[in-house]
Amino acid sequence: MAQEELKVGEISKPRFEFRSFGQNFDNAAKRMARLSVPIPEKVWERYSDEIYILSRTNDINNTKVRDGLMDIKTFVQRVDGMEQWNPLMKAEFPISRQILEEEVFPAFMVEMPMLTKDSYIFEEFLDMINKHPDLQAVKVHKQRFGYMVNNTICEYGECLFNGARVVTINSESTEVEDIKKTVREIGLAGVENINYLQAIKRVIGMINKPLAN
Numbered sequence: 001m002a003q004e005e006l007k008v009g010e011i012s013k014p015r016f017e018f019r020s021f022g023q024n025f026d027n028a029a030k031r032m033a034r035l036s037v038p039i040p041e042k043v044w045e046r047y048s049d050e051i052y053i054l055s056r057t058n059d060i061n062n063t064k065v066r067d068g069l070m071d072i073k074t075f076v077q078r079v080d081g082m083e084q085w086n087p088l089m090k091a092e093f094p095i096s097r098q099i100l101e102e103e104v105f106p107a108f109m110v111e112m113p114m115l116t117k118d119s120y121i122f123e124e125f126l127d128m129i130n131k132h133p134d135l136q137a138v139k140v141h142k143q144r145f146g147y148m149v150n151n152t153i154c155e156y157g158e159c160l161f162n163g164a165r166v167v168t169i170n171s172e173s174t175e176v177e178d179i180k181k182t183v184r185e186i187g188l189a190g191v192e193n194i195n196y197l198q199a200i201k202r203v204i205g206m207i208n209k210p211l212a213n
Contacts (some may be wrong), residue, residue, distance in 0.1 A: 001155075002174055005110040016082040018179050019170035020191050021199035022213035028169055029145075029156040036147035036154065043146035050142065051126070052200055053105050053108070056134040061088060061107040064140070068093050068122065077175055082176050094119040112132045142211050150182045151175070161203045166211060168199070174195050 144157040152173040
């Protein structure tokens with residue numbers, strides 16, 4: 001079967017990903033830019049503001065809110081150090097009590113708060129998160145620069161986690177071997193694979209562990 005050709009900014013079958021976070025990936029980012037084939041102008045540089053919901057008891061469901069839409073992805077498997085995540089649910093605000101009870105809070109793996117309304121606007125949901133002892137909302141600002149190396153979708157990004165600056169670099173593809181080749185060629189062999197959940201938890205002190213550098 002022919003290998004699927006990935007296109008930046010388009011949906012494909014579930015991908016595997018290498019990603020890391022730290023203070024400096026300048027050399028790897030330069031190599032990524034040099035090795036990249038031309039990509040659509042719309043993904044040269046992108047900005048977004050998101051809110052991630054972190055749970056002390058969950059590391060397998062990644063929940064974020066952007067532009068009034070809640071997006072939950074769930075961890076599927078790790079193959080040769082590369083992680084695969086699949087969409088679990090998407091929901092718009094106001095969000096129904098049924099979705100909160102059956103999908104959202106079970107994904108956090110925490111005790112369910114008392115829900116007395118049929119639906120909740122975002123501010124009400126955020127208030128519940130802020131009052132919950134095992135949950136924390138974190139504001140994340142992203143500036144991302146897109147590339148394509150070895151038919152893997154790549155990016156270098158600068159992020160603010162509640163104002164704390166970190167940088168991230170990644171390669172993702174449906175083909176694990178293509179990612180491994182890209183990681184070697186940009187000089188990141190042996191660097192820890194750190195997903196957004198882990199990175200944010202380390203920065204805010206929910207996990208006592210440093211980033212990659």
